[in-house]
Amino acid sequence: MLASLLMLIALLCAGVLIPVPYAEMSPGPTYNTLGEHNGECVLQISGRKSCETTGGHLNMTTVRVTGSEYRMNLVEAVYGWLAHDDVVVPHSTLYPDDKTPDQVDQQNAEEFTQSQASAKVAALRALKKPVTAHVIVGAVQKGAPAQGKLHAGDVIKSVDGTAVREPDDVAKLVTKHKPGQKVAFSVVPAKDVAAAEKRGKQPTGEERVTITTAKADQGPSRAIVGIQAGVDYTFPFRIDIKLADVGGPSAGLMFALGIVDRLSPGDLTGGKYIAGTGTIDDKGTVGPIGGIEMKTIGARDAGARYFLTPKENCAAAAKDVPGGLRLVKVHTIDDALKALEKIRKGDxxxxxxCTTG
Structure with a gap:
């Protein structure tokens, strides 16, 4: 008996002291996109109604994860595996070996920012409001020919006199040249673009920038200037999303619905408590997210009765639906708006x- 007791004590000590390569996910807080956070409206739209509501909720959901430096011990991992509301996953799932914690945080922040921009575009397009797209300089490579001449945020109007309408147009026009040849960009500087956006105006004031192309480091010989083209938008009014300490792209759908509510008469929710998740692109397509099981639990615990669920997440979410929560399958913002109409009317x-099949 003494030997068994000592063995048990040794095993318990090992379980507590020996770290294991796992991390834990658990339900995180939810935030009402129609309400306030830290004393200010989550969605702030110039010249539009305040965030006071009739009691309805359109809550975005989050997942809480252990920190990158935290190392679980074996006892914690076993407890997490047995717990219903937590999920234990390999540490590399949340913090890939090829990225530093700072790089992971930066990626999450960038995805969150992009989700906000896409939510604004999707919401305004759903309401048939004007949204103007611009091809911009998304990034400039260090040491590239464009460094110091083009800057992130510059709007690219044309290349060699040919109008640019899509990001891919830039590369196609540049690669018509041979390395060492000059290419002419017509751009609106980023500072002028930012000033125009504050006034709700279209950016104007083009400048001509000539750059000598270089040879690409890899692949066949082709000309480059060392920029990554992207897309930005001009909105008819200013829309700000005030929510810190949240990362990733999964709040896109709920931000979009919140914007639609703020720009529409009445209340999209009919006073009901609705939560949801899902990425969204500029065309209003809703995409899948991670941690769906944690988010449905968090939504139920916060008081939600309906949960807008991306189509691709439905099967996983339907395997274990928290009591009192109803999953609603959506694939586009239009699907979500139609579902909200049915909920509002009691239909x-x-x-x-969502089904498991």
Whole structure:
């Protein structure tokens, strides 16, 4: 008995002291996109109604994860595996070996910022409001020919006199040249673009910038200037999303719906408590996210009765639905708006369902 007791003590000590390569995910807080956070409206739209609501909720959901430097011990891992509301995953799932913690944080912040921009575009397009797209300089490579001549945020109007309408147009026009030849860009500087956006105006004031191309480091011989083209938008009014300490792209759908509510008469929710998740692109397509099981639990615990669920996440979410929560399948912002209309009217029998099949 003494030997068994000593063995048990040794095993318990080992379980507590020996770290294991796992991390833990658990339900995080939810935030009402129609309400306030830290004393200010989550969605702030110039010249539009305040964030006071009739009691309805459109809550975005989050997942809480252990920090990058935290190392679970074996006892914690086993407890997490047995706990219903937590999920234990390999540490590399949350913090890939080829990225530093700072790089992971930076990626999450960039994805969150992009989700906000896409939410604004999707919401305004759903409301048939004007949104103007611009091809911009997304990034300039260090040491590239464009460094110091083009800057992130510059709007690219044309290359060699040919109008640019899509980001891919820039590379196509540049690669018509041979390395060492000059290429002419017509751009609106980023500072002028920012000033125009504050006034709700289209950016004007083009400048001509001539750059000598270089040879690409890899692949066949082709000309480059060393920029990454992207897309930015001009909105008819200023939209700010005030929510710190949240990362990743999964709040896009709920931000978009919140913007639609703020720009529409009445209340999209009909006073109901609705939560959801999902990425969204500029065309309003809703994409899948991670941690769906944690988010449905967090939504239920916060008081939600309906959960807008990306189509691709439906099967996983439907395997273990928290009591009192109804999953609603959506694939586009239009799907979500139609579902909200049914919920508002009490016509819930026709709501799209999530199934395990």
């Amino acid at each position: 819930t029998a026709g709501l799209p369902k």
